[in-house]
Amino acid sequence: MVNEERLRHMIKISGFDTNDGKACRPMMQYARKDYISLQLLRSFVTGTICFGLVLGLWGVYSMEKLMKQINSMDLKEFITTLLMFYGGFMLVYLTSTCIVFHVKYTAGRRKVKRYYSSLRKINRMYEREERLKMPGDTDRE
């Protein structure tokens, strides 16, 4: 006979495997600190690429102005300003990364907990069934 409760838990874990399993794998492998550090590292790369692209677009946009000022420009000051912008941009980008992945980790961890709780219950049900099948079992009463 079909054990309805077990079936319910199995549907839950199957749903997790299909929908969230892949996304939640890092939540099973890493501690929160490590997970966020890894994401910060990735964001550092993508953030730098983003800044490069924005800088390129701005360069084309302001090309005429830049060409006019190129001879009288204080290069040191220009680079310092650019670095300051880069720092500001990365600060915002990395802070966003921290917040977003902190929230994601919390939500993912909750799902993983629910998954393991269902898994434990199914395991217990199987164990109990095994015990019941064994001859001379006392749990039957």
Add this chain to the structure above:
Amino acid sequence: MTTLLELKEKIVRFYGKNEVFITPVIRFLIAFAVFMSINSRIGYMKSITRTPVALILALLCSVFPANCMIFLASAVILAQMYALSLEVCAVTLVLFVLVYLLYFRFVPKNGYGVLLTPLCFQLHVPYMMPMGLGLVREVYSVFAMICGTVVYFFLNGVRENAPVLSGTGGEEDAAVSKIVVILNQLIGNKEMYLVLGVMAATLVVVYVIRRMSIEYAWTVAIVSGILFQSVGLIAGYLLLGITGKTYEVLIGNGVACLAAFFLQFVFFNLDYSRTERLQFEDDEYYYYVKAVPKAFVPGTDKKVKRFGRDEERLSKKQFAREMDIDEDWLE
């Protein structure tokens, strides 16, 4: 209200039974709306600006996830931009790379947020997006909304400057000036910054309030969000000196308010009159629990009791006797 709840239950059951068919149909409709919207606004390449092409692409999207729809929509936009001007196509490509870096980094599962935002802008109801996303999605879905908003304003700028951008002229100066014109739509567009800022802040406000442990959290979140958004946009437009937007903002927010209350009815319909406050303890903690039941009408468990069958009908005489009144009074 009971009728509405019953209807909701029926729709939920119907969706549950026919999910395999309904989901692709919804995907198809969204994709078709997206492609038709692209064709109607920036249809510069005649060969792909046709309804059958949009239908085929929408059919493809109906069986693939939302991210596939984003890729196809980007490809169609790039082709349209290429038909307009190579320079515009290059700038669009760079913009899309930026958008992808933001989208796939933070919200790779919020494809519909990115797709529906420009669509809502075109229908003059973009204010639904921060309300909807703030109510039913996570706070980081703000990035999906930002991507959609930037793409809409960019394409709108291209559309408005199409005659300038399509002008032929192989000179290097002409190419640079085209890029400057198109970038000006992004970098110098104060309205875009205002709308982006207010809508993003509204989404965060709605999300934070609806997560609060207060009664009627969703209602408070909706009202606060609508007020914040309306006042923020009207004040911003006044500061920027942009006129003629007040009615659009007010009507758009009115529609957003209705949509938000509809979402509340579908996703968070609680019956506060049956709130239970529980208190218990274990070895380590005291627990103060407030349990609010969902408003629910079980559709299939309804029992219909019939009254008024002929053989059971009370005679006037019987009724008058039971009520202790004169039978003549019932004439």
